Amino acid sequence: MDFWPEFLASSSGREFVAGGLGGTAGIISGYPLDTLRIRLQNTKNGSAFSILRQMVAREGPASLYRGMGTPLASVSFQNAMVFQTYAILSRAFDSSVSVKDPPSYKGVALGGVGTGALQSLLLSPVELIKVRLQLQYTGHMTESEKGPIRLAKSIWRKEGLRGLYRGFGVTVMRDAPAHGLYFWSYEYIREQLHPGCRKSGEESLNTMLIAGGFAGVASWISCYPFDVVKTRLQAQTPSSIEYNGIVDCFKKSVTKEGFGVLWRGLGTTVARAFLVNGAIFSAYEISLRFLFNNGSIQMKETI
Template sequence: MEFWPEFLASSWGREFVAGGFGGIAGVVSGYPLDTLRIRQQQSNAGSAFGILRNVISTEGPAALYRGMCAPLASVTVQNAMVFQIYAVLSRAFDSSVSSKDPPSYKGVALGGFGTGALQSLLLTPVELVKIRLQLQNNSYAKLHEADSHKGPISVAKRIFKAEGLRGMYRGLTITVLRDAPSHCFYFWTYEYMREQLHPGCRKSGQESVKTMLVSGGLAGVASWVCCYPLDVIKTRLQAQSLSPLPKYTGIVDCFRKSVKEEGYRVLWRGLGTAVARAFVVNGAIFSAYEMALRCLFNNGSIQTETAI
C-alpha cells in the first residue's frame, strides 16, 4: 500500500497535526529523564539514580513532570514548524534532486542546520521556563514562598516583569549554537539509518515501526552527543536569575568558571541520562510523526510489516 513520505506531504494542516503528535509523544515519554538531566547539569548532586531516589522520596513522582506544561503547550507548533521548515530547506539547499525522489543527504544536513537555527527562536523562552521549574524543589518553595513559581505562566510573568523581553530570550545565542549543528546530525542520522535498516524506504516510505524507533533513537543520540557541552552551558545560563547578581556574565565566562570550579568533566555531566532520554524520546517522535502521516494520507491505513 502506498504511503506518502514527509517530502511528498502537500498540506500544512497534515504536517502540523503529524508534528504535534510526534512532539507530544516525545515530551510525555522522556520528560522524567529530562528533569534528571537538568538537575545533574546544574549542580554536583550525584548520579541520576541517586537524584531519582531523592526526588521521589522528598518531592514525590509528580516532581519529575514539573514544568511539563510549558513544552507540552508549545510542542505542536514547535514540531510542526521543525518538520515543515526541514521539508522546505532540505529541498532548497539541493534543488538538483527530483521532486519525486527524497532529499539528498547534503540537503538533509543543510536543511537540518537551518531548521535548528530557526526553531531556537521559539524554543528559547520555553526551555527557560521549563528549566526554572525543574530546578525548583519543595524545600526552596517553603523557604522562599514569595519567590516560588506556581506554574509556567507564573514563571514567564515573573521573568518578563523583572527582566523584560530580553530576559525571556536569555540563552538564545547558546541555543542557536547548540541546535543548528545538532539538528544537522539529527536529520542526517535519521535518514541515513532508516535507509541502512530498510533499503529503499526513503523513497517508498514503507519502513517498519521498528525501523522508525531505532533510526529515530539513534538520531537523537547523535544530536545530543555532538552538542552536549553547549547544553550544559545553556542550562547554567538559563537557570540563574538576576537577583542576586548572576554568577555568569556570558557563554565564555560560564565555560571558564564551570571548568575552573568543577573540571572538564562538568561539561559531560548527565550525558548518560541525556542519551537514554534521547533514544526513547526521538524514537517516539519519529514513529508518532510517520504513523500520523500514514493515517492522514492513507485514510487511517498503516503498514503492519514488522521486520527491519
C-alpha cells in the same frame, strides 16, 4: 468549518499535524529523564540515582513532571513547525532533486541546520521556563512563580524580554548543528536498515524506532557541552548571577569542576534521547502515512 479538511488536504498541513503528534509523544515518553538531566547539569555532585531518590523522597513523584506543562503546551506547535520547516528547507537547499524523490543527504543536513536555528526563537523562552521550574523546590517558590504562566509573567516583569531570552545565543549554537546531524542520521540509518525505504516509505516500526533513537543520541552527544552551559545560564536569576555569558560560564565551570562537568548527565540524556526520538519519528511517520493514505497504514513487519 471547512478549515481542517482543507488544511489536511495539503501536504504542508499533514506535515504540520504529524510533526505535532510526534512532539507530544516525545515529551510524554521522556520528561522524567529530562528533569534528571537538568538537575544533574546544575549540581556539583550526586549521581542520577541519588538525585532521583532525593527528589521522590523530598518532593514526591510529581516533581519529575514539574514544568511539563510549558513544553507540552507548546511542543505540538513547535515540533509541527520544525518538521514542516525541515520539509521545506531540505528541498530548498538542494533543488536539483526531483520532487518525486526524497531530499538529498546534503539537503537534509543543511535543512536541519536551518531548522534548528529558526526553532531556537520559539524554543529558548520555553526551555528557560522549563529549566527554572525543574530546578525549583516547591517550598522555595513564591506564589507568583508557581506554574509556567505565573513564572513567565514574573520573569517578564523583573527582567523583560531579555530575561525570557537568556541563553538564546547558546541555544542557537546547540540546536543548529545538532539538528543537521539529527535529520541526516535518521535518514541515513533508516535507509541502511531498510534499503529503498526513503522513497517507498515502507519501513517497519522497528526501523523507525531504531533510526530515530540513534539519531537522537548522535545529535545530543554532538551538542551536549553547549546544553550544560545553556542550563547554567538559564538557571540564573537577577539575584544570582554567577556567569557573564557563554565563554565565562564555560571557563568558570571547567576551572571549578573539571572538563567532566561538560558531560555531566550524559548517560541519562542518551537513554532519554533514544526513547524520546524513537517515539517522535515513529509517531510522525505513522501519522503522516495515516493522513496521506486516508486513514490506512501500511508497514513492513520486520526491518
